[in-house]
Amino acid sequence: LMASLSVSFVITSCIIGMVISKIGRRLVLYSGIFIGVGSMVGFGFMIWINNTVLFIILSFTLRLLTGVASAMICVAAYAMVSIKYPENVQSKIALLEAANGAGLFIGPIFGGLVYQYTHFCVPFFAFSGLFMVCVPFMMKSLGPELDRDDNTHNDAPKVGYFKLLKNKRVLFAGINQFWNMIVFCSGQPIFGPRLQDKYYFSAFAVGAMFAVPCIAYIIGGPVLLPLITKKFEPRTTKIVGFFILAICCFIIGPSKILGFPDTSIAMMSIGLVILGLGAAFTIIPIIPEMLDAVEGQFLDSRSEVSDKFSGIFNMAGGFGQIC
Template sequence: MDQSKETSPLLNSGASKNYSDGENGAYASHKQGASIEEAQVQGSSSSNENQPFSIGGLSKRQKTVFVLLALANLYSGCGFSLLAPFFPQEAAKKGASGTAIGLIFSSFELVIFIFSPIYGNYLTRIGAKFMFVSGILVGGSCSVLFGLLNKCPSGEIFVVMCFAVRSVEALGLTGLLTASFAIISNEFPNHVATVFGALETASGIGMMIGPSLGGLIYQIGGFGPPFYLMGGLIFLNGALMFKFLPEIEDASSPRKQGIWKLLTSVSVWMSMIIILSASIGISFTDPTLSPHLEQFNLSPALIGLVFTIAPALYGLSTPFFGYLSDTKGYIFSILILGNLGNGIAYLLIGPTPYLPFLPSQLWVVIVGMIVLGLSIGAAVIPTVKCMLLGACDIGFENNLDTYGIISGFFNSVWCLGGFLGPTLGGVLVNEIGFNKASSVIALFSFFSVLCSVIYSVVNKVKQKAVIGSVDLQVSYSQIPKEPPPIESV
């Protein structure tokens, strides 16, 4: 029997080509009770899915959705990073302590961590379009309000208002992020990882230009104008989304499983470990790398340039890794290489004292940032598809409701890492120094490599068992149920 016909319809035929390599074998027959005929139908229904992603090949509806999502991610990334160059100084003038300023920044991730699963659970009841558009409008409103906070009295009132506005803005972004991934999965079912990677590029561009744009406008017009401008752009994007974003319908039957059943999937747990590890690592550098670079007597502009290396390469590489995940099916190979690259990158950025042949020079740090930028996308992007496949493997339907739940968990775990990374990084650097602290962060990535390898090996064992069982059923089905009649002489 042709093995490619055993592949789950969630996997396109590109993934089926690597079935024999064990990349997706565990999902080949996630409904083990299905008949041979059903498996054959599933295989034939996916025969046209192995089409490379291209803008020209999209329908008018898909192009509209893609462009609007890209703009939303661009503005969101820009708005999130806009205040980095000037807010700490302004907040200090208002009497905010360094700890309070750090908590104002990290409260954003904490709110998203708490509310993302809740938003994902109620996505289909609220409506994907409504959640997306309302999230944008809330974010735009809060951006404008944040620009007015310099009018607040100094001291506790200023700090409390910053927390309040930042937290409500995070609630809006939670709705945007949760609905965004669900819309991607619904509109581009055969290219989920590719489109997700492309939108991550847009978000990365926003994160890169946000500090520069914010600093420039702040220098020209003061505290308020950067937030007013960004709030206006976000509002405009929200109006366009309301006008042109198609309604996202979900005609599936009501979900029987609770959202926490998702945590019974080993694949989902593995994905969340990888996401958490990657997020802790990338956010670890936010408060710690700049002081580490001061030993090289770099100007603030050059330090900023070093910071942009990893986000720039991440944004450029994510569509490629999404393409490999969608059309080639190299999910576990990419995950293993990506996490291995992350671990090596943090050893270089330190550089780790446990590899004495690594010199403590600027070029080593730059090489580490380059490796990190290329590997972080490989470690993160395939987890999206891995979580979706794991959810369907335990009985969740391949529908908008499931996409929302997965989106909620993905964003929640990512933001948990974004909250823990700077906190853990600050503690480790104070206690053991940056070199050893980066080595500890590298261990998180190497642990993710170990999880991926173990899971991949178990996958191959299960795959061989499934193939052997199917082949046995086929052989048995070919045995005549009655002996042939004896021909008379």
């Protein structure tokens, strides 16, 4: 059930990356939001479904729709940032990722807290309402220039995924994102149940623990990363980030091989902080690295290249979540 979201996320990211310039990036974004709201409302109503077979079918359907919505929102968002701020992509993506981290921080805490003290359906309805409140502000802020399609004004050849992935730096950046998501997501189905079974954490406390790396991610992205990238290339930053992620895996365990205390919540918390910092160092430079890898090429298809890189970035992340 959980992997079904990632499967639909990957497929939708691939398709949207190819057609978003024709459909319109803003329309894709708004459509993704409305589909996401619909799926969340649907999950809220699941509490009144008593038939087991129907419950399972609807659960998979809504989960697939959530993946579709997430892909539409993510591909559109990253593409628009790359198009609107071509000279300052990394810092803007850092802010975008900070917002993403804030959502990952607030979501588990808010959802766990509301669920613990109210009812199953309340978190879904509450988040749906918050989503809809944001739409008018986005419609006012996002201008029609974000929907431009460079190829409608010239005879430039189409830029496909495979053509871009022939560039080794682009391919490595995609693989980088794949491994990022494996490390970032692999601990959730293991770590969460362990906190509940061994340490008797409540749903709210588990959500709070998962919020720890998100806080570090928010700090590491827009605050620390710009300072580091002034002296080091994105590739160097990503390599350092991978070493940080490797270290955090031993600490979160905690590793018996290294003699870390098995029952130390403090040790686990430190590992989660390091996880957030490492993720910031490896994820945020990916799209800027892709754009830098093809600098001077595809000059007549810049918006299409941004769309494709956004698709590759999100597809790679989705594959990592599946694995």
